[in-house]
Amino acid sequence: MGNCIRKRSNYDDCDNNDHIKDTKERSKDSFTNLLRNMWSKPCPQKTSIDSNTKSVSSTQSPSSFRYIDGRRYHNDENSKYPLPNDDEEINRLQTQHYLFRYAWGENFSSPVEEILRNGDDVHVLDIGCGPATWILEMASEYTSSSFIGIDLSPIFPSNIKPQNVDFYHMNVLNGLPFEDNTFDFVYQRFMGLALTEEQWPILLLELVRVTKPGGWIEFMECDLQ
Numbered sequence: 001m002g003n004c005i006r007k008r009s010n011y012d013d014c015d016n017n018d019h020i021k022d023t024k025e026r027s028k029d030s031f032t033n034l035l036r037n038m039w040s041k042p043c044p045q046k047t048s049i050d051s052n053t054k055s056v057s058s059t060q061s062p063s064s065f066r067y068i069d070g071r072r073y074h075n076d077e078n079s080k081y082p083l084p085n086d087d088e089e090i091n092r093l094q095t096q097h098y099l100f101r102y103a104w105g106e107n108f109s110s111p112v113e114e115i116l117r118n119g120d121d122v123h124v125l126d127i128g129c130g131p132a133t134w135i136l137e138m139a140s141e142y143t144s145s146s147f148i149g150i151d152l153s154p155i156f157p158s159n160i161k162p163q164n165v166d167f168y169h170m171n172v173l174n175g176l177p178f179e180d181n182t183f184d185f186v187y188q189r190f191m192g193l194a195l196t197e198e199q200w201p202i203l204l205l206e207l208v209r210v211t212k213p214g215g216w217i218e219f220m221e222c223d224l225q
Contacts, residue, residue: 064154064169074153076171081194085153090131096190097133100220107138110216112185116142119184123148125210127172127188132156132165134189139165145184150176152194172206173199181212189220 065085066075072086083089101107115122116138122145126135129149139147139162149156150168158167168177173195186207195203207217 076152078173079152079171079194080196081152083193085130085155090155093130094133107134108185108187108218110185110218112216115184116145119145122146122185123183124185124187125176125178125183126150127186127207128152128191128194129156129167132161132167134187135165136161172203176206176210178210180209182210184212184215186211186215186217188218190222192221 064075065072067073071084071088073084074081116124122142124135124138124142124145124147126132126138126147126149129135129151130153132149135147135149136157139145143162143164145164147162147165148168149165150170150172152169152171154167154169156167161167170177188207191203211217
């Protein structure tokens with residue numbers, strides 16, 4: 001297993017890199033340079049949320065999946081994510097979540113505990129939520145905050161979930177259906193296998209766009225080098 005790195009960035013505007021933080025110094029400069037290059041590009045046109053699609057069902061239709069050698073996979077030709085999404089993989093992802101929560105002693109490292117617990121109109125976005133183990137724990141603990149999870153595979157729960165949780169079945173690389181400055185906290189974990197080097201700046205730009213000024217973006221990724 002590679003070294004897992006948690007990165008978090010707090011920004012006030014697209015010209016200020018002073019708040020970039022990294023838990024490992026060896027990756028700090030490369031991450032800062034990536035954000036600097038990203039912020040020099042024009043922001044994409046923002047999109048709005050269709051009220052009719054606010055909560056997306058995870059009903060699993062045949063067109064949502066493809067099968068290879070008895071394993072089930074996503075059916076999006078525009079994604080390079082190589083891992084399956086069947087029950088066996090869901091069990092692995094849930095076990096992985098509990099192992100890393102035990103290793104870190106928490107579900108996040110950004111300084112957002114106070115705002116999640118006591119803030120007013122706080123919104124959290126989970127990129128690549130999978131079976132939603134992380135977001136369901138967070139929503140159950142921080143009941144005054146609202147949580148949205150998105151994933152390429154509709155394996156998140158559609159009925160039994162906290163009232164402060166909604167899900168979207170979508171590919172993040174197609175753009176996020178949220179207004180600018182929507183989220184106080186954006187969380188992403190283990191998306192390295194789903195993204196090419198060229199796609200990372202596109203994704204980061206979109207995450208910065210939907211994050212509120214002063215908000216936090218946190219990454220937990222493995223070193224694939």
